[in-house]
Amino acid sequence: MSRNWLYVLFWIFVSFLTLFPIYWLFVISVKPAVELFSTPDLILRDFYWKNYVDVLNDRTLRSYMVNSLVISSGNAVLCTVLGFLACYALSRFDMGGKESIFFWTITNRMAPPAVFLLPLFLLLTQVYKMGDFSLLDTRIGMILVYCTFNLPFAIWTLRPTIEGIPKELDEAAHVDGASPWRVIWEVVFPLARPGLAVTLILTWVFAWNEYLLAATLTNFNARTLTTGLSEYVTTTGTEWGIMATISVFTLIPALIVFGMVQRHIVAGLTFGAVKG
């Protein structure tokens, strides 16, 4: 019992370190700009809510928020599912050159993004289009583009999980007459839940936070919150308060998504708890 409380104390300490910059984000959001350029004070003495009123009244930010949610959720689900299928293939089949393919996927994430913006822009505007419809400035376009860094990530984080699921289980199901499709979804998928949940969360996070690609490849219809944030960095002034306020708001949907998915990590504990 007393050891448990030691853990709690330890976590309170860690949480304090984790939360401090977030606390400071909040402090910035409830201070007038002029007070940011003064001798700092650890304690917040009064609140200035104007930034919140402004952000809540801004229509464009609401549409940015929707775009961000659609793009990151769509991308996370797509990458997790495709990554899961790919890992299943890599783990259960004896395809020639599969280790090279596995390694090759991750090289897509290594590329420094700045120079890849121009070819992506050209591809989206001039190659991947049908008639007047091009993938530039569309949610589906962004969902696909984000696969370049999220799909390799999903494959790499899921593979240890899938490899860890004993092959005897799906072979047994196979022998019982289950179709490969049923084996994948009804035997392997549930067992991979902790890994899938973590992959879903982290791919979602990467898509949610992505800035450079969204800034270049969206204009009006598919702009995301991060590009909205950068609007406040201008030559006239960086609107720290508004940026901070928007970020505080972005924590809310993110927390909801996290809350929903995190339970599945806990659920995985029943599969094999570790005494270290």
Added chain:
Amino acid sequence: MGFRLKLGVSALALAVASGAAFAQDDEFWKKAAEPYQGVTLRGVTEATPPSNYVREVLAPQFEELTGIRVDIETTSWDQMYDKAIKDMESGTGIYDMIYIEQDIVYAYLARDFLTNVTQMLADNPQLKAPTFDEGAFTTFADYFKDEDGGLYGIPMEAFIKVYLYRTDLFNDPEVQAAFKEKTGHDLKPATTHAEYAEIAQFFTDWGKEHDEDLWGTTSQAHTGHPASWYEYVESIAPTFGVYNWGIDAANNYAATVEHGGRMNSPEAKEALKWFLAMRDLAPPESVQSTWTEVASTFAAGRAAQGIVYGENAAWIASDENQSRVVGNVGVALPPLEDGILAQVEGGEGYVGYYDGGAFGLPVTSKNKEAALLFLEYIGQDSVQAQWALAGSRITNTATYDDPEVQALDKELGGYFTMLRDSGKLFAGAPPYPFHAQVREAVAPIFYEILTGTIEPDAGLDQMAERAEQELTDLGYRQ
């Protein structure tokens, strides 16, 4: 803070109020816009107050009047260029209007990215609005013209970088007495670098002695952001007589003294040392300060004087939410070396940048005619006054005479008056098509000078050589 969003709230009221003023011209707009019904124009700009006014107020007004929809994309400074360039370079035609900051216009002109508005109006008389007159612009429009006088951008904002000082401190008898005792001079805004330095030293000492958060000057001395380099080449070097970055375009783009340039001339070196000396008297955050933070530092009351961009001068002097020095801001010309003012008035050189921007019409646009109508619309005298109040920018001569603008001018310590009367002493960026390229080539050396890794003299020598190297690589220097 919330300058931009405050606009959104009042936009509707403004739109309604100013709707009546245009009644007599409605006829032309409706008729001219007839063929372009259903067109959506798309522009890209930076999210500054003047741009936001275009998005929130002028664009909806124009749509109501003509039925042509205008979408303005606002984004950050470097993204704006990158997106506009990618679009024009690849000929995609996403944008019908792009924001052109004054210093990049020469690069765009060199690449034939922009439409000649003068020419296009002459070719299409049915598009010429009776209320639009190229002659109505201030001299700032001259920086968007080619040799034949063709206009390539409709000016939308213009600023000068001015010397701000705290009137409450400068007029305080106690401070005045202390200053007199210490220096033997009367305390008044500086006109020379020596005077400026003396005042800066005095107030920094004063802050220390009285344990106040007060320093003698601001300094835009970021050690990793080009803002510091700009402060030096735009605002300090010219006041020592080194113009156009010390590069001599007429002389094969020479930068080193050896080849006939002035980037590492004795004057340039003196200017740099003065800049460094002022940096040492400025508040400690200056080493992380770009244009934004300099303005915030001054607005927070941490500096007695400073060289501050005009676009910030307005809110520093008038916005209580953002500034502690409202009503206590004086405006003056930047301090100069002896003889510079005579040189500038004689037509050689300038005392600082006349910066700002215009809206241009890319040749790749698919809706040129409709876009031209919108550009004419925002260039009219009648829309200028409210825009000036919202964004503290003036681009048309007539705007100075508007009573509301004049009232604001008083509040701003005479900033607009200075813009009108002394605007001619300031000049646009040198007509180089390679601003960002040379800047990024030499700036890393400049940062090393700021951190003290390289001595200022040696650093300037290296910068001049690096600039020539870059110009050779780009093909400008043979």
Added chain:
Amino acid sequence: MQSNRLGWLLLAPTLLILAMFGVFPFIYVLFVSFHQWNPFAVNPEMMFNWAANYRRVVFDAQFIASLGVTAAFVFFAVVSELVIGYALAQAFMKDFPGKAFFRTIHTLPLIMAPIIVGSVWKLMTTPSIGIIPHLLDNWFGYDLNIGQSATAAFVVTVIMDIWHWTPLVTLSLIAALVSLPPDPFEQAQIDGAGRWQIFWHITLPMIRPAILATVFIRLMDALRTVDEVLMLTGGGPGSATRYVGVHIFKEVFPRTNYGYGSAISVVVLYVTIVVCWLLYVGLIAPRNKKG
């Protein structure tokens, strides 16, 4: 073993998407890297110049220096994240009151966009007006100046990265730890193995693939870091935090040096691949083949 056709079918969408948005752009970048191309040069067209860009990369002191500081940054950040992340993941394996709550708090930094992380840390660390230099000065008399001291700026970027990305390591390792079968641990305890023995001989080998996958991800992401650092220090003071991502950004964006920037990117990509390949061949692949 089932028919390989099904295997390829399951892989197909992944391969297709990565080819469309990964390989094709890469071929374009490779093509550009053999050209001199700056749209604002006297000649704005692409000019084939053999391997001149690559020759220049090798002698580019600024780039080499940038690689050096990047290597240091990546090393300190990733090693710290791994050690702290593993310790925290293990701590989450215990049952204690409020565990779900603490875990949620611990993941919060992940949801902050890099541009915001950079902004907040900038405001926290700016000399004289930031809370951290203020407190350090009050409590210890230490003057933290990230605008002037190269070391201070470097350390702050590393700490910022640790703060931001350790939760990723923790989460990945939790997923690995909870998926481990319990039998070997029970057996080891019965055999009377100590904690360190269990860690060294059982836990570590079993989660090695997950650790390496995580290290890879962090390694390549740290190599690409741009937004946070650009916002925090702009690559300064001087070039103390001009990491390759920042360096390439400045070459390609403001300087529009497309040809040379592409060559640098290809080199960086190549170096990353080689380093990762060596790690991979040495440490992961053998195990996968066995399994």
